[in-house]
Amino acid sequence: MGPPPWAFISRRGLREVVLWLLSDRPMNGAEIIRAVEDFTWGFWRPSPGSVYPLLKQLEAEGLVSKRPDGRYELTESGRSAVKLIPWIRGPRLGAPRSIAEIIDELESWAMYITDVAITEPDRIAPYRERIRRIGELLSKI
Structure with a gap:
């Protein structure tokens, strides 16, 4: 954590x-x-x-x-x-307390990673496979 x-x-x-x-x-x-x-x-x-x-x-x-x-x-x-x-x-203050808050936070991070991938692709490159696997996990929901 x-x-x-x-x-x-x-x-x-x-x-x-x-x-x-x-x-x-x-x-x-x-x-x-x-x-x-x-x-x-x-x-x-x-x-x-x-x-x-x-x-x-x-x-x-x-x-x-x-x-x-x-x-x-x-x-x-x-x-x-x-x-x-x-x-x-212990649990961090401000942690999402509901599924809706978690979804909002995930969406914000996805938007951020997308922006970084466009502006600084080298920073994302080492994580592409992991990001793809996370996307697959989420798509199974």
């Missing part, structure tokens, strides 16, 4: 997203910026002026440590902090 859209609204949101990303694997600041951009399909690209001071702050708080290769990894305290992030603990 990934972060909900509202997680990106503030610096606090960036903090939670960075901790969540580091729970998967160690990363340096540039990798974090790219991971946020990739995860949000380009909607959000945090600036180095936001990410690097945050990494220093997280290190000072003992939540991350910097490895010799320059990548940051969660400490034991950091792993505990990730477990306290609300959207990791």
